Amino acid sequence: MGSPSGPPFDPDDPGRDRRERDTEPIPRYRPDDGPAYGSGAGPASGPSFSDDAGYGDVPGFGGQGRTWVRDPEAGYQPPVISEEELSGLRSDSQGMAPRRVLPLEDEPSSLVARYLFPTERYRGEWKRHWIHLATPIVVGVAATFILGYLSGFLAGQDVGALTTIAVLLWFAVMGWVAWKVADWWYDRFILTNKRVMVVNGIVTRKVAMMPLARVTDMKYEQTPTGRALNYGTFVLESAGQEQALREIKNLPNPNELYLRVVEEMYEPQAVEARLGKEADEAKADDGA
Incomplete structure (x- = not known):
């Protein structure tokens, strides 16, 4: 076995004691060590720290972050964490961590399920915002007042x-309004782990889709009214070509929907992990 590296031992070396003190291992902090270091009670009665002391030495934190601060008078003090920093880590009243997106149904509706193949993972479906019905509603209300007075x-x-003609005309307008409402109800925007789809039509069904792998650019636009009422228009592009599914108007919660689509495009593993964790938590709650 070889000899240890370093200079030979010199008992008369004036810096030997200082170097030995600097290289002594620093014991880690133990909660039951007593008063804080520097309070005069001696090293054995206060907390001690290793070189990697940080959040990992404080219960509830993960090993990286700010270290404890040494006060000349009070000794080492824990880092100060503001309420604003802690608010993002706290759970709500139901024990769930804050989330940016709203929960969705686990299973597709019967209207959508027929268009999904077995190995496709369903991510959600959305009806268009109620503003999509603004014109039919205005026409129906105006026709009711005008034709009623007439x-x-x-x-x-x-x-x-x-008089009979006026009444029949009112029924025709109300039938058109009911048709528009039914068409709005059956009009769905669908997201899966493979593609985005739009399904609409009552008598004649139309199904348009675009694979997520083909999407080269995606954006959403909001007018001032859209920002106030929380709806927007999505624009999807694929290799610079015109597509059947290029512009989708009046989608609700556009920021949430944008985050869902982008996460599915760039972090599909994270989506699977999150959904799996939520499913495990739901099973645990049901078992309790």
């Missing part, structure tokens, strides 16, 4: 045929 006026003029 019917009453014509009834007083003893022109029964015109």
